[in-house]
Amino acid sequence: MADKVMTFEKLPDRPPPMSQVGIVGWVRENLFGSKTNTILTLVSLYVLYILVVPLVDWAVINANWVGEDKSVCDANKAGACWVFIAARFNQIMFGLYYGANPDQIWRPTLAFALLIVLAIPLFIESFKYKLQLGAFILFGYPFVIFALIHGAWLGLPVAGTSEWGGFMLTFVLASVGIVGALPIGILLALGRRSELPVIRTFSIAFIEFWRGTPLITILFMASVMLPLFFPSEVDFDKVLRAMIGITMFQSAYTAEAIRGGLQAIPKGQFEAAEALGHNYWKMMAFIVLPQALRISIPGIVNTFIALFKDTSLVSIIGLLDLLNMALITSRSLEWKGFDLEGFTFAAFIFWICCYAMSRYSRAIEDKIDKATKY
């Protein structure tokens, strides 16, 4: 009948219209998808315009970048005076002693550089000795940094704790807080889950006491009450008092973060450890804590971020941390009236540190999530 075989041939897909793909498509879908969307986009654009344009003008375009002293900034009031930050950079970062002795600045710089070099392998996937390195950073490195910035142990010119300041002091306080709080926090977390009522009650009371009180009250407490608790021969300097207060405060928060980790360990792990004949401490040290601590790392990092921000409170009891240093340098005779620049710079430093740490904690969290989901 028909020698002509009908064949259906599929034509190649036509490309989607220009308005659906590429930048145009993306803009249409995400910014102008509907009437409300369009209005929202326009309003956002307007708000951005009134916020960002003056900010960029002030901070970048009209800013005073080069110069020697205040006169440059007084001549041009429309922009930020970064000359001030450049002139007082050493003080804001390293405190009064190192600000006055620029030839000694290599000491804190070396200490920070060492930390960065030591921390790099922690981010390398294939590096095998992460645990040992982490332990060294937590418990060995503090002695190195103390030796370097204090100086007495190495026979360098001594910079006493009362002369520490700036970002360096902020960093030292936060680090002492986390390093001191970790062992206490582990003990408290174990205590809170202990079966002995005395220890459990004590741990709960201790944790809730420090968690319920604002840090500033604790710092007041440390600065007015600590001297009362010890024989009058024992002399505490201000920085040490703040360190003790911060460590106590932080240990309660660390304990709660670790408790979260402990709760996530399945019961079978405890039972298996007991079946193997481990006693309590062996079970905790070799079976439970290694798993619990790994899960609680993001939580601990988050409490550390909070602590890092909270160290700024020591400026209220008169320590010259990053915030207070920015404040007093912008009120010194030479640079009076540059509060805005001082605060902005301090905020910028805090922001970079905290943001980086929060990204890190998020990344670990994702990694743990992936590892525990089947």
Add this chain to the structure above:
Amino acid sequence: MLGLIIWALTTIFTNTIHNLEERGIQTGFSFLDNVAPFGIGFSPIIEFKLGTSTYWDVFFIGIQNTILVSVFGVVAATFLGFVIGIMRLSPNWLLSRFALTYIEVFRNIPVLLQIMFWNFAIFLPLLPSPRQSLSFADSLFLNGRGLYMPKPIFDSGVGIWIYAIIATVTVIGLFMMGRWAKKRQDESGERFPARLIGAGILLAVLLIGYFVSGSPISLELPTLARFNLTGGLEIPLPLFVLWFSLTTYTASFIAENVRGGIQSVAKGQTEAACAVGLQRTQMLRLVIIPQAMRVIVPPTISQFLNLTKNSSLAVAIAYEEVVNIWAGTALNQTGQALIIIAMTVAVYECLSLLTSFALNVYNKRIQLVER
């Protein structure tokens, strides 16, 4: 272990007694009844009179001011937090980036730095003197000393009582109408727009009742005198700045809670709500938000507690709350470190216990009933 703790406590105790004797401080609660030799500028509810008010008054004024700024902060931060959190989930890319930037900027900078920044670098230098106050409709004024608002004045006559009775009766009536509407919907499925009608009735009754009872409430507007604004409700600048900074800071955390909560609602719930034919607003109100609240509320309550604790940073900008005037001024005046610090800590411990109590009650109530 126990022996060690007991030993440490006794050593601390004997040392303290010894040190206090050496400094000639008589520890005891008797100083609380003494007259406080300093003034307090801001005390809206408890009156402070220089020369007659005692240290007890100072303590309670401190607590009052702490609670005042915390309550306003909590309300505003919750509102702002929800707005930013929902913006963060908007399909509009620009808007969600905007919210993200807000969150990341505000929560990664110390709150003390933010308070000082707003106070010393923004509001104090930029706000004008009282004579050049920024004014809004001649009733709201903002200047370097504070924010001035109209103050409601209640008449002392019988009118105010009539008005109060009218308002109470209306509210009770509307409440009953709401119950009736719900019952009818449960029984017959017919809907009655109780909220809309109720709001209309309430507004009408309040307006008409106001004139019927002879305008018992009037507003006192702040007016510009020679050097300053007089009359009206004055909110001192430190309170305003503290409220502003605590709100913007805490809102960034609440926004994250809100985002996490809404995202935690399983996608199947949205699809199921669509499948039974709910409109978008109904879906949000009846399906998504009730489930999201379960996740949002607990961390948000702890943010409320954090806000209250952070209000102690008022020390830096001289707002007169409990840490500032009690653990600060009163302590310096009397030297009673032990008792004053203990009382301050007790205030916060009470607030903290109250918060965890509220949390536990909430958690019990919303616990999933599993069958």
